[in-house]
Amino acid sequence: MSGALEVRGLNKDFRLRNGMASTVLHAVADVSFTVEPHRTVALVGESGSGKSTIARIIAKLETPTSGQVLLDGRPTPTRATADYRRQVQMVFQDPFASLNPFHSISHHIERPLRIHHPELSTQAVRERVVELLERVQLTPGSAYLERRPHELSGGQRQRVAIARALAPGARFVVADEPVSMLDVSIRVDVLNLLADLQRAEGLGVLYITHDLATARHFSDEILVMYRGSIVERGRADEVILNPQHEYTKKLREAAADPDRLGELRDEVRREMAGGAA
Amino acid sequence: MTAAAVLTARNVSITYEVNPPVDAVRDVSLTLHRGEILGLAGESGCGKTTLAYGMNRLLKAPAVMTSGEVVFHDGDGTDIDVATMDAEALRRYRWSKVSMVFQGSMNSLNPVMNVRTQLQDVFTTHQPSLRRAGRDARCAELLDLVGVDPSRLSAFPHELSGGMRQRVMIAMALALDPQVMIMDEPTTALDVVVQRGIIRQIMRLRERLGFAVVFITHDLPLLIEISDRIAIMREGRIVEEGAAEQIYHAPQADYTRHLLSSFPSLTGARGAFVRGGAA
Numbered sequence: 001m002s003g004a005l006e007v008r009g010l011n012k013d014f015r016l017r018n019g020m021a022s023t024v025l026h027a028v029a030d031v032s033f034t035v036e037p038h039r040t041v042a043l044v045g046e047s048g049s050g051k052s053t054i055a056r057i058i059a060k061l062e063t064p065t066s067g068q069v070l071l072d073g074r075p076t077p078t079r080a081t082a083d084y085r086r087q088v089q090m091v092f093q094d095p096f097a098s099l100n101p102f103h104s105i106s107h108h109i110e111r112p113l114r115i116h117h118p119e120l121s122t123q124a125v126r127e128r129v130v131e132l133l134e135r136v137q138l139t140p141g142s143a144y145l146e147r148r149p150h151e152l153s154g155g156q157r158q159r160v161a162i163a164r165a166l167a168p169g170a171r172f173v174v175a176d177e178p179v180s181m182l183d184v185s186i187r188v189d190v191l192n193l194l195a196d197l198q199r200a201e202g203l204g205v206l207y208i209t210h211d212l213a214t215a216r217h218f219s220d221e222i223l224v225m226y227r228g229s230i231v232e233r234g235r236a237d238e239v240i241l242n243p244q245h246e247y248t249k250k251l252r253e254a255a256a257d258p259d260r261l262g263e264l265r266d267e268v269r270r271e272m273a274g275g276a277a
Numbered sequence: 278m279t280a281a282a283v284l285t286a287r288n289v290s291i292t293y294e295v296n297p298p299v300d301a302v303r304d305v306s307l308t309l310h311r312g313e314i315l316g317l318a319g320e321s322g323c324g325k326t327t328l329a330y331g332m333n334r335l336l337k338a339p340a341v342m343t344s345g346e347v348v349f350h351d352g353d354g355t356d357i358d359v360a361t362m363d364a365e366a367l368r369r370y371r372w373s374k375v376s377m378v379f380q381g382s383m384n385s386l387n388p389v390m391n392v393r394t395q396l397q398d399v400f401t402t403h404q405p406s407l408r409r410a411g412r413d414a415r416c417a418e419l420l421d422l423v424g425v426d427p428s429r430l431s432a433f434p435h436e437l438s439g440g441m442r443q444r445v446m447i448a449m450a451l452a453l454d455p456q457v458m459i460m461d462e463p464t465t466a467l468d469v470v471v472q473r474g475i476i477r478q479i480m481r482l483r484e485r486l487g488f489a490v491v492f493i494t495h496d497l498p499l500l501i502e503i504s505d506r507i508a509i510m511r512e513g514r515i516v517e518e519g520a521a522e523q524i525y526h527a528p529q530a531d532y533t534r535h536l537l538s539s540f541p542s543l544t545g546a547r548g549a550f551v552r553g554g555a556a
Binding site for chain 2: 187212240250253264268
């Protein structure tokens with residue numbers, strides 16, 4: 001088994017001020033998990049459960065209060081090194097905010113290439129950019145080089161963001177709600193693309209989402225977060241189809257399911273009839 | 278039993294008169310029956326919100342309804358042509374016959390007024406004869422109806438959670454006992470568990486008060502679960518309309534099938550989904 005991205009005993013406290021008093025919010029409480037190459041781990045939970053904080057800690061945008069991020073079994077420095085960035089990349093939620101409107105598409109992908117592979121010639125960089133664009137199904141790649149983010153749709157932008165994450169040769173990708181801002185009919189396409197790339201490159205993916213259905217189909221393992229802690233973990237199908245923890249059951253219950261067509265209406269009617277009787 | 282129609286749109290077209298003009302809604306006919314939940318689904322930019330605005334005559338320039346008519350069939354048997362009402366009639370009509378829960382409306386409460394003042398505003402405008410005590414009682418009743426403790430009447434919006442604010446907006450829309458409520462993405466920005474609670478509340482209130490709902494969202498699985506009928510919109514047209522069962526089990530239009538396949542099933546088979554990683 002070649003290396004893995006691991007977090008061990010992660011804690012993150014935020015100090016909340018309320019006038020003179022201050023309270024401590026445990027945003028992440030003792031979280032440990034491993035992302036292996038070729039595998040997808042989904043982190044699911046509601047807003048405020050701490051899932052994005054974990055993503056930010058892994059991306060070194062946030063310092064944990066205690067605990068470690070390990071890469072290939074070795075502790076990583078608090079501040080990200082070039083080597084760490086080359087291996088661990090992020091895809092953010094909002095493709096409208098994560099691309100610089102001032103720069104062309106080629107600039108966005110060229111930069112990580114130049115930074116992490118200074119030995120490449122201009123010609124080689126160009127070729128690599130086109131190749132990366134085509135890998136994320138923006139074909140022909142050369143047609144996108146000089147375009148700017150505002151000329152692309154949300155789905156196309158998110159593809160650019162994925163290409164950018166792959167550019168340095170990343171082995172691990174942290175995708176924080178990568179499709180929640182996209183139109184429904186292209187969400188599956190973007191997730192399928194990510195899955196295809198993962199298979200081809202042997203990527204380890206941490207997929208952060210609130211959507212149980214895509215978490216189930218897209219990942220091997222699911223971690224359910226509630227108020228900073230992982231309350232349930234296991235094989236994806238197992239967690240969704242046979243949830244053990246109360247909170248997982250509640251989430252599962254709350255997710256829309258077309259198979260339960262009309263059930264809510266009937267249930268409400270029964271309840272009202274019962275109340276009236 | 279088939280209920281009578283309560284709101285009918287016939288051949289409605291709405292254009293945004295910009296350069297070049299955008300035909301946001303094209304020749305749409307839609308009937309809402311008394312007491313039913315009609316789901317309106319489609320992706321961003323398909324015209325679903327524009328259509329809802331048109332049905333309530335809320336369109337603002339540059340949007341213009343270029344053709345078609347919208348008729349409201351009042352409970353007492355009279356028909357009201359929404360498009361030709363004068364300003365005063367329109368003022369009376371809105372909110373008391375057809376009310377609306379706007380998109381992102383949990384952020385549309387006035388931050389410097391407490392909930393009581395904002396709810397009472399509806400009554401001072403539409404039922405000026407109602408005394409203060411009556412207004413107070415009615416406001417408390419409304420909050421109770423949507424599952425918010427009436428003691429929160431004196432709270433300001435920032436003291437309430439997103440779900441509670443959304444419930445207050447629904448209470449406001451219920452204030453005049455409307456026959457139709459148009460809900461534009463009423464729960465989209467909320468967490469699933471909170472969303473569920475609100476949907477359940479809407480279903481309960483519908484049973485109790487008998488209003489009809491136009492429920493607009495892109496979340497097709499949710500619509501299938503709760504609606505009686507569903508209309509699928511694309512590029513300003515309704516591509517398919519039918520009972521929720523039919524849309525789910527026997528969709529006719531390719532686009533409906535495409536939309537359905539965009540939502541992987543929570544418990545069923547994988548569908549169009551490929552999965553990477555170790556088998």
